[in-house]
Amino acid sequence: MRAFVAIGSNIGDRLQNIAKAVKYLGLEPGITIKKVSSLLETDPVGGPPQGKFINGVIKIETALSARELLKRLQKIESSLGRARTVKDGPRTLDLDILLYGKSIINEPDLTIPHPRMLEREFVMKPLLEIEPNIKNKWSSQKKSRKPVRRLIQRARNTNA
Numbered sequence: 001m002r003a004f005v006a007i008g009s010n011i012g013d014r015l016q017n018i019a020k021a022v023k024y025l026g027l028e029p030g031i032t033i034k035k036v037s038s039l040l041e042t043d044p045v046g047g048p049p050q051g052k053f054i055n056g057v058i059k060i061e062t063a064l065s066a067r068e069l070l071k072r073l074q075k076i077e078s079s080l081g082r083a084r085t086v087k088d089g090p091r092t093l094d095l096d097i098l099l100y101g102k103s104i105i106n107e108p109d110l111t112i113p114h115p116r117m118l119e120r121e122f123v124m125k126p127l128l129e130i131e132p133n134i135k136n137k138w139s140s141q142k143k144s145r146k147p148v149r150r151l152i153q154r155a156r157n158t159n160a
Ligand code: ADP
Pocket: 070, 084, 088, 094, 095, 096, 097, 098, 108, 109, 110, 111, 112, 113, 114
């Protein structure tokens, strides 16, 4: 299955955290890295005052289920010392599943497509960089099933 993972870090050596995460991800059985976007530096959204993030998006091919993929991502977050304390607080590493094929998953601890991706420029910009023709095929509203590039024209810049 083709999947897209958002990556972010705002504590410590952020570039190194991201580099390690990409490396560990590629070492996981059942996960192959296909593309890594350019990275961008962004202001935090919500939560307590905290440092800027470095963000990017990774395209993978995976044999794992979405839930198993989430577990592996959380394992990698922990191995980089991520502690879950404050909501929307600073983190050494955040790995979120944006898309998993065309799946729509609405479970308490797993929502795919990622619910806030369309309004986050720091997600959409790198996603469109590596997948320029991605279509919003997952939308339940027929009229929204058009190229994502058009959908985000009105998206707010959440860096503001
Ligand atoms: P954030 O929402 O800022 O990424 P966390 O990384 O602490 O916050 O994640 C909180 C919870 O979000 C996780 O425990 C996970 O179960 C849940 N979650 C729901 N959907 C997703 C998804 N698509 N990707 C990653 N985590 C998800």
